[in-house]
Each structure stands twice: as C-alpha cells, then as structure tokens.
Amino acid sequence: MKIVITRKIPNEIVQLLEQYYVIKMWGKENEPMPRELLLEEVADADAVFTNVADQINQEFFEHAPKLKTVCTMAVGFDNIDVQEATNRGISIGHTPGVLTEATADLTFALLMATARRIVEGMDYLRQDQWTSWGPMLLTGQSIYGKTIGIIGMGRIGEAVARRASGFSMDILYHNRMRKHDVEDQLGVKYCSLVELLKQSDYVVLLTPSTPETAKMIGAKQFELMKKSAIFINTSRGTNVDEEALYRALKEGEIFAAGLDVFEKEPISSNHPLVSLDNVVLIPHIGSATIETRMEMAMITAKNILRALSGEKLLHTVNPEVYERINN
Template sequence: MKGDESMKPKVYIAEPIPKAVEEYITQHCEYEKWQGEGKIPKEVLLEKIRDKDGLLNFGSKIDGTLLEAAPNLKVVSNISVGYDNFDIEALKARNIIGTNTPYVLDDTVADLIFGLMLSAARRICELDSYVKTGQWDREISKEHFGLDVHHATLGIIGMGRIGEAVAKRAKFGFDMDILYYNRNRKKDAEAAYGAVYGSLHEVLQKSDFIVLMTPLTNETYHLIGEREFDLMKETAVFINASRGQTVDEQALITALQERKIYAAGIDTYEKEPIDISNPLLQLKNVVTLPHIGSATLKTRCNMAMTAAKNLVTALSGEIPPHIVKELK
C-alpha cells in the first residue's frame, strides 16, 4: 500500500494512540484522527467515518446507524480485548470485519486483580486514609485487622486467558486452592494449577475470594445478583474486573452495606464514569478503581499496535489474526 497517497486506504483514528503506532499507520494508510477532549461525540464520528475504509476505535458503539453512515467501511479494529460495543449482526449484514486485541493485556489485568484482592482483604486504601487523616494516634487494634490472601480458596468465574493468569499467580505465588466455573471445562488449567471445576453455586459458596472475569453477553448480564451474593460467605471478598453490567450493582451495594460479604474490589461499573452520588463511593469496604485493567503505558501501547496491525492487515486484503469469533 505504499506509493501514491491517493491509493492508500482511508482510516479514522477515534482514540489517542502512541506516536510509534501513528507512524506505523502512516506507512500504510491515509488517516484523520480525533484530537478533541474526552470521548469522541457520536455525531462527529458519524461525520468523519463517511468516506473511511477503516476505523481504529476503543469503545464507541458500532451499530447499524454508524455503519449506514460509512458505506466504504471494511474493518473496525477495537483497541480492547472486549467487543461488547460491536453490533455483531449489523457487522455481519454488511460483511465488515471486527477485530480485538487478545493476549496483550492478560498479565496486566491479572496483576490488577491481585492488587484489588490484596487491597480489599488487607484494607489498604481504607487504612492509607486512616494514616493520612491523622487518625493513627495509638497502636492498631482488632478493628483494623484484615484477611489473609495466602492459602485461601479462590473462585474464578470465567476461566479464560486472564482467569488462567490469575490462577497461575494464585497457585504459585499465594498457595491458594482454586475453584472455577466456566462454560467449558479447562483441563489444561486443572492440570497446571490444580483448579477444580464446579457449578456457579458451588464456587460462590466455597470460595474466600471470588473473581468475576466473564465477557458481557445476554447470558452474563447481571450474572451476579442478590441470590448470588446470598450464597457467598460473610468473609468473602468479591472482585469484578470484567464488565460492570455482569453485576447487579444495587445487589452489590446491599451486600456490602449489610455485610453479607466482607469486601469488594471493583474496576468496572454499570455506568461509567461512575456517578459521584453512587453509594459505592461512600463505603469503606469496597476498593473502587476507574476501569484501569489494562492501563499501563507498555500494555496500552502494545494494544494500540496490535489493533493497528489488525486494521492494516484487513485493509490489505489479508485475514487479520484477531477477528472476533462471531465474525469468523
């Protein structure tokens, strides 16, 4: 695709990307990019996409309205492992390729999950505030104690690549026993980490720490709600680093307020950014992060480059390596 600029495919970059990634795209494509503050408004994206062959995107909704405005569009490349922003049927109907960025962020997200587990169990954020606000004026007492992570039982709901990276850390770093629930048995994970397969009910009942790592689908919407929190131990720590809509947030708030569970660590919410009036932000027994699962400089750069290569490969007429499974 090098050569005459007019022969290069036209793409739109809807997210800020590292300079190295932009330079790579320059070699292969003619492009425009969003340079405004915050998320690109939908009306701007609809205007900019009209004559484009490809779109590099982070989370903007890819639906029939957008696709109708882009008659030349051939590929949408997500800078994300998730793709619940894709209207799969609309993409299929127009024979448009959709790609994502698996593998690149697995270890980074697994690290964050353990950060949430440790922070919630040992009350790190709560006690950091306790020190900084001048309340530490005597020896700590039992009321400040937390829970051990090591040698506890970890339940993983969704044993995908990130789930397996969490299991690896749990087994070899913290000597944890591992239970898991997944659509399919993962014999490799069972052999490598001693993971034991169980029903969702069993995993929720028996686990000291519960990590939710399922994609958002019709089947997983509000997968964890009042009934599921009622099954958990009073000493359980619940972690969600998947998608906010996989949890009934009001049921989570009630479980924390009424001490049905010990604590939670949350990186994703039903509405993002979270509303300042959300009761989660008033609770001491929950660690709240601003959806930073993959947010390290190295990982985000690698994700953007992977997405750019998916985009360029598809526009060159070849099959990109990371087409989302529903579109293969």
C-alpha cells in the same frame, strides 16, 4: 483511504498508519470523540481505530458506507454490533492474549488491596486519624492459604490461578465448559457456581459480557457467599447487579468488593458504591501498563493495515466475514 482514530494514541502508532493512509484522529486521550463528529467522520472512512467507549451500532454503520474494518484496542467487543458488521462485510478486529498477564496482575492487586484495606489505610493517614497503634486497627482478611473461586476460566482466569497458587490458595473454578487440562496443569478444582460461591473466601468474576452473563451475580449470589467473602470484578460491569452489590456491602452480607468495571462507565462520583468504605474502585485500568497498552495499540494498527491491504486480520472477531467478502 481514510482511517478514523477515536481517541488520541501514541505518535509512533499514528506515524505507522499515516505512511499509507489519511488519518483523522480525535485529539483528546481521556475524552471520547463526540458522537456527532464520529458519525460525520466515518461517512468517508475505510477503517476505524476504536475502543470500548465507542458504541459501534447500526446507526454507526449506516453512516459509514465505505467502511471495510473496525478494529478495537481491546479484547472485549460487547460495544460492537458484530452481526450488523458481518452482514455488511465489515471485519472486526480485537487484541486478545496480549493483555492477559497485565489484567491478571491488576486483578490480584485489587484482591490484595481490598482484603488488606490498603485504600482505607491511606485515607486514614491522609485524614490525620492515626494517633496510635491499635490491636485491631484496620484489620482485613488473610490471603495466604485461603480459597479463591474463579468464575470464567479463560486466559485471564488461568493467569489469576497461577498467581493464587503462589499464595498456596485452594483454587475453585466455574466455567461454561470444564477444562480437564487446566485442572491437571494448575491443580484447580471444578465445581458448580453455587458451591463456588458458598466455599470461596474470594470470588473473582472473569466472564465475558454476553446475554447469558448479564447480571449473573446478584442478590441470590451474594446471599450464598460467606459474610467474610470478598468479591472482585475485572470482567464487565454489566455482569453484576450493582444495586444488589451495594446492598450486600452496606448490610454486611459480604466483607468487601474490588471493582475495575461498572455497568455504566465512567461511574459517577455520586454513585452509591462510591460512598462505601468497604469497596475499592478503579477506572477500568485492567490492562493499563505502558508495555501492554503500546502492544494493544500496535496490534490494532496492524489489524487495520492488513484489512486495508485485503489480508486477514491478526485477530478477527467475525472470521465468517471473509466468506462473505470472497463471495
């Protein structure tokens, strides 16, 4: 059997898989496998070790008649046509849970860097602009005791709430379903999206990417926020209207924004958001700690090994596929 790995991964993960199967791995870590080569390689592949940068769509599946499983080194799977995979009896694996704490750390780090204008301060030094101490030099927003509004109270939302409680923040949340147990455990308060946007000093977006969440934060939502508000997005870039965000930042409707994700990735250096001083931009590194990424890679490999051995995956996006396979 053959496994296609679409990005260079650590050797110990490759060695685990190549004990049992033929491996075809793209040799570059920071560049995607060319589409033409990917479609060529999956023609006789039994499994694919993929990531968020690959489009696993109908065209892909039509080129992969032997495929049994697609396992992504990510928790999100909006780049995968799950229904098409299910129709073809192909299991989809992912890595939920393992990246929760790392992503929550990064979310709060982005919040703090944006609020206290850390990147601006570093640029100020590098450009040799610091000539003297000034009473209002690079003043930002306070964090301790402020109000944070979390949109999407999943695992990462709960982890961010725990961090916010350490800063004595008032914690509001909005979620598709109210979570009374989380309210009891963490002291968070449920409210409507409108009230959250109006009351929060920090608005943190942590929803998955679905048709319902597409551009859920746009011009109307930014107008509801305080002028001193800071917007943080570590969910998916497609959940935000980037043109509206640019206008809100440019025109001072909100104070600043911190973004780890973008509508189109990688973001171009000439994107309008890049030109603004009041936005901190980082390249989708929410889970990028050595420990977390290694564990994600290991879970992805184990998902593949289980699938090719006829077992259920550790984490299956489409568990209904097993009924189809058994029938």
